[in-house]
Amino acid sequence: MARQVAQRDDLLPVLAETFREHGYEGASLSLIATATGLGKGSLYHFFPGGKAEMVEAVLAEIEAWFEARVFAPLRQDDDPAAAIAQMFGTVTDYFRSGRRVCLVGALSLSDARDRFGQALRRYFALWVEALTEALTRVGHPPEGATALSEDIVGGIQGAVVLARALDRPETFERILVCLRERARAA
Amino acid sequence: MARQVAQRDDLLPVLAETFREHGYEGASLSLIATATGLGKGSLYHFFPGGKAEMVEAVLAEIEAWFEARVFAPLRQDDDPAAAIAQMFGTVTDYFRSGRRVCLVGALSLSDARDRFGQALRRYFALWVEALTEALTRVGHPPEGATALSEDIVGGIQGAVVLARALDRPETFERILVCLRERARAA
DNA sequence: GTCTATAGATCGATAGAC
DNA sequence: GTCTATCGATCTATAGAC
Numbered sequence: 001m002a003r004q005v006a007q008r009d010d011l012l013p014v015l016a017e018t019f020r021e022h023g024y025e026g027a028s029l030s031l032i033a034t035a036t037g038l039g040k041g042s043l044y045h046f047f048p049g050g051k052a053e054m055v056e057a058v059l060a061e062i063e064a065w066f067e068a069r070v071f072a073p074l075r076q077d078d079d080p081a082a083a084i085a086q087m088f089g090t091v092t093d094y095f096r097s098g099r100r101v102c103l104v105g106a107l108s109l110s111d112a113r114d115r116f117g118q119a120l121r122r123y124f125a126l127w128v129e130a131l132t133e134a135l136t137r138v139g140h141p142p143e144g145a146t147a148l149s150e151d152i153v154g155g156i157q158g159a160v161v162l163a164r165a166l167d168r169p170e171t172f173e174r175i176l177v178c179l180r181e182r183a184r185a186a
Numbered sequence: 187m188a189r190q191v192a193q194r195d196d197l198l199p200v201l202a203e204t205f206r207e208h209g210y211e212g213a214s215l216s217l218i219a220t221a222t223g224l225g226k227g228s229l230y231h232f233f234p235g236g237k238a239e240m241v242e243a244v245l246a247e248i249e250a251w252f253e254a255r256v257f258a259p260l261r262q263d264d265d266p267a268a269a270i271a272q273m274f275g276t277v278t279d280y281f282r283s284g285r286r287v288c289l290v291g292a293l294s295l296s297d298a299r300d301r302f303g304q305a306l307r308r309y310f311a312l313w314v315e316a317l318t319e320a321l322t323r324v325g326h327p328p329e330g331a332t333a334l335s336e337d338i339v340g341g342i343q344g345a346v347v348l349a350r351a352l353d354r355p356e357t358f359e360r361i362l363v364c365l366r367e368r369a370r371a372a
Numbered sequence: 373g374t375c376t377a378t379a380g381a382t383c384g385a386t387a388g389a390c
Numbered sequence: 391g392t393c394t395a396t397c398g399a400t401c402t403a404t405a406g407a408c
Contacts, residue, residue, distance in 0.1 A: 006373080022297045025211035029402060040403075042374050050402065101295050108351035109292040111208045120351045128352075147360060150348060151341070154361055158344025162336060165294035165306045166314075174333060175340055192391080215384060226385075228392050236384065 008046045008057075011036055016058045020101045024055060024112040052115065055107075059119040062103065066127065074130035080137040081185075087131070088180045091156060098163025098172030105157045127153050139185030148182065155179045194232045194243075197222055202244045206289045210241060210298040238301065241293075245305040248289065252313065260316035266323040267371075273317070274366045277342060284349025284358030291343045313339050325371030334368065341365045 018027050018035045029040055029051070036043070047053040069090055073083040095102060104123045107116055131149040136142050155175060163172035204213045204221045215226055215237070222229070233239040255276055259269040281288060290309045293302055318335040322328050341361060349358035 023209065023211060025209060026297050028400080030400080038373095039375050041376080041405090044403070045373065104351065105347045106295040108347050109287050109295060111212050113350060117353070121353060124348060124351045147364065150357055151361060151364055154344035154348040154357075155337070155341055156344065157347040158340035158342065161291045161294050161343040161347070162310060162340040164299060165290065165310045167303070167307060171336055171340075175337060178333065178337055214382075216382075224391095225393050227387090227394080230385070231391065 006036075006038060006042065006046070009061075011038075011046065012058055012061045015054050016062065016103060019055060019058060020103045020106070023106065024051070024110060027051070055112070055116060056119065059104065059107075059116060059123070063119070063123050063126070066123070071126050071130040074134040077134075080134040084131075084134050084138065084183050085180070088176055088183075092173060092176055095156075095160055095172070097169035098160050099169055101164065102157060102160050105160065124153060135183060138183075152179045152183060192222075192224060192228065192232070195247075197224075197232065198244055198247045201240050202248065202289060205241060205244060206287045206292070209292065210237070210296060213237070241298070241302060242305065245290065245293075245302060245309070249305070249309050249312070252309070257312050257316040260320040263320075266320040270317070270320050270324065270369050271366070273320075274362055274369075278359065278362055281342075281346055281358070283355035284346050285355055287350065288343060288346050291346065310339060321369060324369075338365045338369060 014036050015032065018032055021027075022031060029043065032051075032054070033040055033043060043054075044050065047057065049056075070087050073086060074080070077083040094100070104120055107113060108120050108124075113120060128146070128149045131152060132145045135145040135148055140148060156179065159172045159175040159179075162175070163169055200222050201218065204218055207213075208217060215229065218237075218240070219226055219229060229240075230236065233243065235242075256273050259272060260266070263269040280286070290306055293299060294306050294310075299306060314332070314335045317338060318331045321331040321334055326334060342365065345358045345361040345365075348361070349355055
């Protein structure tokens with residue numbers, strides 16, 4: 001077993017999953033060390049700020065991921081209807097039909113919200129704005145597009161909560177089908 | 187200041203608020219002791235099972251609270267339309283327009299979900315079933331009533347997430363107005 | 373860059389005095 | 391029924407060897 005020279009960026013997906021599964025307080029450094037296969041010393045080498053810096057890095061990567069695959073297409077794809085359809089597909093996969101928690105949403109409900117407030121607000125603000133843009137381009141009246149966009153982004157978050165509580169991934173998928181329907185032009 | 191003889195039930199609202207604000211892991215016994223004004227010894231006198239038993243008790247009280255004020259009226263009030271309207275009003279107050287977290291929803295997104303799974307499932311199942319009943323009685327076709335009910339209950343949870351992340355209580359209220367509109371008979 | 377060892381604080385939980 | 395004192399475990403974070 002050769003000594004691995006870890007890259008900071010390679011740790012981010014593992015860190016993200018650990019925070020998703022255990023939350024900010026629940027994800028202890030020992031747990032993170034086990035999950036990443038690194039010692040605490042190594043973790044502090046990459047993230048001198050400790051857990052807080054890890055979460056910041058994870059949130060930045062999540063935002064970049066959504067920016068590339070969801071937000072940017074919604075904003076400027078030549079075919080806004082296709083971008084919206086792609087969004088629902090991407091999100092269903094990403095959240096594993098509600099089996100996987102949205103880290104941004106979960107942090108928003110925790111007391112970590114105050115610490116990471118700016119990143120959390122940015123993520124949802126970007127999403128709502130990008131979707132509003134696509135809804136407008138697809139023919140929705142500009143007066144109602146922001147409200148509809150908030151309904152949909154909020155609806156997705158609620159679908160995660162409900163599907164996880166009821167332990168019914170089908171519920172997540174059905175709600176998303178319904179939201180997709182509402183996103184169609186009138 | 188006379189020595190207070192605490193009643194177990196009197197502690198529940200304080201415990202609920204503490205868990206709402208700090209989550210299951212974040213609400214330490216020291217924090218709970220400070221919030222309730224009791225020592226750890228007293229807390230273990232009332233809740234021999236520690237934090238887990240406190241959360242169970244809080245969840246039971248929350249369910250009873252909603253049963254009396256929301257679920258029962260939805261199920262059997264003579265005026266189902268009024269019960270639905272009352273539900274939206276009660277919920278808006280209860281969640282402080284999204285400033286206050288739904289403890290059941292927050293626990294569903296945390297790793298405490300597995301420990302308290304049954305209580306979390308019960309709460310949302312009762313809500314969805316009761317609202318389905320009211321929607322049917324108000325004239326919605328039975329085939330679509332369950333789906334609409336899930337949309338609404340999930341939508342409320344999502345509204346809490348989004349409003350907290352964006353720090354915009356108005357967003358919570360606007361989403362609830364929209365959901366209330368969809369609950370009207372066709 | 374990674375590790376072990378460990379500091380210092382805090383955790384959940386218990387014991388015993390009153 | 392409430393308190394203080396305290397246990398052992400675990401926590402975040404650091405130090406220093408390699």
